[in-house]
Every structure is written in C-alpha cells, then in structure tokens.
Amino acid sequence: MRSVNPVTLLCGALLATSAAIAQEPGSVVVPTQSGQVVVTPGTTSVTQTTVPPPGYGVPGPDANDYLPSSARPLSDTSRSADGFDLNRGSSAGGSVRGAQGAEGIVGSRAMSVPPIHTVRRGDTLWDLSGRYYGNPWNWPRIWSYNPQITNPHWIHPGDQLRMRRTGTAVGGYRGSSNLLGTGAGGFADRRPHVPRDTVFLRSQGLIDDPARDVWGELVGSREQQTLLSEGNRVYLQMKQNVEVKVGQQLTVFNAVRAPEAVRGARRPPGMVIAIKGTVRVDQWDPKARVARGEIIESTDVIERGALIGPVGRRFDVVPPKVAQVDRWARVLTGIYPHQVYGQNQVVFVDRGTEDGLSAGNRLFVVKRGDAWRHTLTVSSKSARQRLRQDTTELARTETVPLRGNEEKFPDEVIGELRIVRANKYSSIAMVTASSREIEPGDRAVARKGY
Secondary structure (H helix, E strand, O other), X not given: OOOOXXXXXXXXXXXXXXXXXXXXXXXXXXXXXXXXXXXXXXXXOXXXXXXXXXXXXXXXXXXXXXXXXXXXXXXXXXXXXXXXXOOOOOOOOOOOOOOOOOOOOOHHHHHHOOOEEEOOOOOOXXXXXXHHHOOHHHHHHHHHHOOOOOOOOOOOOOOEEXXXXXXXXXXXXXXXXXXXXXXXXXXXXOHHHOOOOOEEEEOOEEEEOHHHHOOEEEEEEOOXXXXXXXXXXXXXXXXXXXXXXXXXXXXXXXXXXXXXXXXXXOOOOOEEEEEEEEEEEEEEEOOOOEEXXXXXXXXXXXXXXXXXXXXXXXXXXXXXXXXXXXXXXXXXXXXXXXXXXXXXXXXXXXXXXXXXXXXXXXEEEEEEOOHXXXXXXXXXXXXXXEEOOOOOOOOOEEEOOOOOOHHHOOEEXXXXXXXXXXXXXXXXXXXXXXXXXXXXXXXXXEOOOX
C-alpha cells in the first residue's frame, strides 16, 4: 500500500485553492501566523507567498483592500467609489466649476460616443453630455449639433440627436470643415453665434421673499437616509390652497438668513434663498395633501424640512452686455457666508434694476490702499519686523514704517463680476476674474458704454 505523507494529509484542504502557488510537483501550502509558505518535499526549498490567511488583506500598498468599500478609510471623499448614501445615481459626471472640463472627446471615451442617440424617457441634454462627454456642462455642444431643438429643456422620447459633428473623426472637432455648418446634412453649428465670454450658470440662489413661493415642505423619504440627494424618493406635504400635477417639477430650497449688514452697502429686503435641487411629482393625493416625488437634481444635500415651491429656477445664458449707466455697488455676501470669494464663485451685490443694472453688465471690483498693509490685521506683531542687513550688530530688527494716507492711494482693479440675474434692489453675479480675494463690502463699478 502506498504511504501518504502526513504533511500532505494536513494540508489536503488547502491544495484545491493553492494550485497557482504550489507549482512544483508534490509541493504543499502550510499556513503560518504571517501568511502561508510553499514546502517542496525532498528539498530545502521554502517559498514565502503573498496569499494571506482567511480574513487578512494581501500585503501591499493598500492594507484595506479586502474590506468592503463602505468600511475602507478615505482621505479624499470626492473620489469615493462607494455606493453608500450620497453617491450620485445619475450618469452625469458630477459638478464641474469654472473652466474645468474637456474641450473635446478624447481617448477611449471617443469610441463610446454614438453618431446618433435616440431619446428615451428621462433623458436630458445635461445627462447625455455627462454620459458621453464626461462633462454635463458641455450640453450646448449637443444643442449645436441639433438645430431642430428649439428649446434645450424639451426633448422627447423617440427624437434622434446627433452626438458628433458630421465629417469629423471620432472624438475630434478642431480643424473641421464643419465649424460653420458646411458639412453634409445641413446641420448648422450654433457655437459661432454664442458671444465670446458668455456665462452659463444654473441658478444657485437669490435674495427674495421666501414666504411668497412656499407651496409645501419635504417631510419624508422612502429611503432610510438623513441626507437626501438625486434619485431619492420623497414625500411632500402641500398647503391647502395649492394644487400640483403629476410630472410637475418644483424647486427645493431653504431660506437660510437675512443679508448681512455690510458697511457702506444697502441692505436689500428679503432673505438669502439657497436652492437645493429639483423634485418631480410622481403621485398626488389631493385629500391627504401629500405628494410623492423623485429628486431629479441636487446642488447640495437635502434634508427633511426643506421648502418646496415654484421658486424661479432656470439655466441662465448670459452674454456680455454694455452698461447703460455708471453705477457703484457693494459686494454683500454669497450663498454661503464666506469671508472671501474668488473666481467662478457667485456673490450678491446691493444694486439691481432699480439702479439701472441688468443681466450681462460687467462690474469691476476695485480696492484702494497698500495690499500688504491689509494683511497685518490678521497677523502677529512680528509681521512688521524686518532684519537689518546694513549693520554689524547681531540680529538687529526694525519696524516697517506705514506711512501715507491709504484713502488717497489710486484704485486698483482686482476682479470682475458679471451680473447673471438682476432683481429690483439686488443682483446675483459671478466672479469671472480675480487677482486677489474679494471680500464683503468691496466696491464694484459699472462703467457706461463698457
């Protein structure tokens, strides 16, 4: 009878899963405290493997790779691959701010862009741009390829949309003969008709009377979540004097605070309204005054208690417009009460249509004085000390003199604002350029004819 190696019996249960490790005939895998080793009978060969015991991770740069995604520690929450809680359910690639975003379709993404897309229920140009181009803000590109679309907010199931420019290679458009719409099919390109420096902005907030447009309140959700976002099913408690319809889209918003009192600025009436997203009504019970809907867009986390109503929400396309008046204004605040603002952020100013301003006007932010001197208000006393180098004495310092009346210094342009929407007593504007931080109370000026 053939004898059996006791070591083989001991490790027989491991042989089926260690075939890739034990390459030599007769080799066996023996578990240890630090992992597993391969033992070859008849030799002195002992090979340490990287296969861990059950329940332990593989040695390497990521010690947590064996954990489920929701249990792994994160240092960059913007790159989470976890599907837990607030991960977007949309095909769009997330929010893109400022000048970020691809100019064309490049790399492997180009091969996935079909020449024609047939619209299905729920499609929007925003979602299609995110799905195919990786940047939802590129939706005007799809519109430019399809001049039959008269309103970009309305596309219908069954419509066929051109997703590439005719006559160009997949993913490329620079140097195309169709730049002016001369390609086959007669499709005109709308991009040359969009004025340079046009601002595209989805409404984020406004200063207005919140009580005027409150139709109801978000009171619950189907999902067991505290923080809600796009894709969640929610319940809306509506007021007695309003009626809603299935398919109707309503704005989710919060009245966050009254505009701060800023020295030298007018304090406009109303509240700062932060827009949180959009909900679509899917079911309506007029007796119980309860509607069920789906959050189809979220610009921030949404919580129970958020207000629902027809607050003015739109996609503003704002080309530059010549100012009709010389008008000074003051920067008031933003959607969030930040201390400083910079390029591509949205701010409120204390002048509006009552003062001759309108959407598209440019305002130049100006400051007067010694820029370095202003930093001393938040620094220690030692910030004014400097080391003298023209003396033989050791480590002699002196205080930097602060002379001159800053009020008589010339104005310097440190940024530019573009009015996106003008109300009667205030306006919302985007910071289109800034060389220094912009603060509440800073002066901004519109010049007639510019």
